[in-house]
Amino acid sequence: MVPVFKVQGYLRACLDSILSQSYGDFEIVAVDDCSPDACGRILDEYAAQDSRVIPLHLEENQGIGKARDAGALKSRGEYILFLDSDDTLAEGALQAIADRLQATGDPDILLLNHVRTYWNNRVQASAAGEMLAAAGTDVFTALERPEYLNMFAVVWNRAYRRAFYVDEHNFTFTDGIYEDALMVYKTMLTAERIAATDHVCVEYRQRRQGNSMRTPGRKHFGIFQQYARLFDFLDERPHLEPVRALLFERMASHFLFTLAREDRIVPKDRAEFFKLSAAQYKRLKPRNFVVPEGSQGIRFQLLDRGSYTAYAAVTYATSTRRDVIQRARKAKTKLGKTAYNRLYRLHLRRPVDENLAVYAAYWNRGVACNPAAIYHKAKELAPNVHGVWVVKRDAVDTVPAGVDYVVANSPRYWEVMARAKYLVNNVNFPNDFVKRPEQVHLQTHHGTPLKQMGIDQQRFPAAAKNMSFGKMLERADKWDLSLTSNQHSTEIWERVYPCAFEAVEYGYPRNDVYFKATAEDVLRIRGELGIEEGKTAVLYCPTVRDYQKGYVPRIDLERFCRELGPDYVVLVRTHYFYGGDPELEALQERGLIKDVSRYPVVEDLCLAADALITDYSSIMFDYACLDRPIVTYADDWEVYSRARGVYFDILSGQPGETPGATATSEDELIEVFRSGAWNSGRAAELRAAFRERFVQFDDGHAAERVVRRLFLGQEPSPAVVPLDERTPAPAPSALKARIVRQRTGESENERGLIQA
CATH class of the missing domain: 3.90.550.10 (Spore Coat Polysaccharide Biosynthesis Protein SpsA; Chain A)
Known part of the structure; x- marks a missing residue:
């Protein structure tokens, strides 16, 4: 049961x-x-x-x-x-x-x-x-x-x-x-x-x-009534007298245990709790009861005397000894604090600015991802809230004109971190960030988890890499809200970050664009990327391997492009953890691929692509919003799943797990495209089940729901649009057909391509 x-x-x-x-x-x-x-x-x-x-x-x-x-x-x-x-x-x-x-x-x-x-x-x-x-x-x-x-x-x-x-x-x-x-x-x-x-x-x-x-509170006072009921039960059964003293000792120990726990009895209630404990102790104490030995026996005697002052003194002496030891351990660390830390402490004494929000993304790499989408929507719906971005010094040049920013660890950085009412990040803020009670911290995350995350990584040394999981959870303890785009993420985040945040299932704001972008946007982006009219663009996005150092190509791209033929163009985007790759640059110079690893907006790349090839990257969950073909190329599945850990088998072929066609070798990948399996009916069926599971709350209105809840204190709206009623941005293939029809003189109205 x-x-x-x-x-x-x-x-x-x-x-x-x-x-x-x-x-x-x-x-x-x-x-x-x-x-x-x-x-x-x-x-x-x-x-x-x-x-x-x-x-x-x-x-x-x-x-x-x-x-x-x-x-x-x-x-x-x-x-x-x-x-x-x-x-x-x-x-x-x-x-x-x-x-x-x-x-x-x-x-x-x-x-x-x-x-x-x-x-x-x-x-x-x-x-x-x-x-x-x-x-x-x-x-x-x-x-x-x-x-x-x-x-x-x-x-x-x-x-x-x-x-x-x-x-x-x-x-x-x-x-x-x-x-x-x-x-x-x-x-x-x-x-x-x-x-x-x-x-x-x-x-x-x-x-x-x-x-x-x-969870502290008055509910813990219910313990007295429960034990009173127990002794009423004993009174009605005289044959149980032999165990009365044992159960009395259990009761008194339980009272003292509960009283000592700060996560049960708050300081202002301790004297009252002690008084009630002492009263019940005296009332129910059996004749000839023998007090246990040691420190517990001393506390029993204090209950019998009903002296909270004496109890508090004993407890204080014990806790003081413990605190002295802890302070001694921390002394060396405290001596090494910087002048900025002293400045930060001064700002922490100033009032919180109710109209100030701090944004950061990808360890201060720039204006991006879910925080960026929230920032822009907040400028529209909550213009009174001033947004400031935290960026690294080498990322200053990437900040768009008109966006206020601070460089991490600069004097103004410490000021805004101390005083901002709202804190929005897709990763954690540093350990030395002090979360004030008045501040509201929204953790947006930056992907749906396929690979194991949080405390689940402890079982995988390649993923952990000397990570302090205790420190990680201390950082997550500062979250107030955790944003998710599907129920799978909600469940995973709650378990792998066992902290006291509230999950908000509003969708990923960065994915709003997939439902807002128009045909003109898609054509414009393809033009900016230099994708020739009529070509099928394939976006290849492999993720990082924790068990490898540096970028290691998993496809012979020269061969792959040659086998696909001139009707295809391959866009290659490596993980942001890696720097530029000379081989990719050389292939681009020869016109074989387009290296888009440093292209600033990944959502534009997805809008421009006819299909996605990836392995274990969370981009597959975002790309699924567009309802376009996804090919899983996982040539190292056995190694990756053992070294990194995964939550489900992306190659299983089961609805809800596999988003489309799969390949585990370069030859199989080439055959997927040659045979048309990448865009087949079977692939579409798998994609539909995948979208049903993972594109739950992404509907183009996620940023608005976040802003209304976070900055405006309103009920999140609008309600999530049912999946079958959402219209993602048109696929390039549909636009090609439209262009052909326009050239032959057939109107879009005749073909039903223009929607009211």
């Missing part, structure tokens, strides 16, 4: 971990607790593919406890296993559970082992592993083995016999958080037959952000 709420970045991994189990006799009752993101759609997608997935959509959000209740009632299996939707089942978990249930004669509860998994791939064993192993195949009650009440009190590390849980006792969760503890103790104390397995069954994800238990 899987309760689901706001976990779209993790839900697929959760479901896949269950569906891939070797033991297949199960059902997944997945309860969509009125999740505002795409969780409901993901559940329906999985249900359509596998009948074992049973989605249940609640009309109102009811909380995790009530969602679990609904799922338990819907379940039909002999056992219920609660799995949180951001966690995963370990390999072989269900088989291990089934084997132990059979060996122990179908107990009421089977206790399970788990591990904690962290974003940095660290795995931590549970504290209960040895105790679970010691149980062997024994069957017992909690009174017989009270030490098992010390296990982590959550419902997902145990399997419940459905008849025991639903039919015989009708267990239900209470409202509020900390509901797990109450349910765990009540079921453990009620069960007549408990067994255990030390097989690791659950992988408990430790999320950096987004865990409701790690």
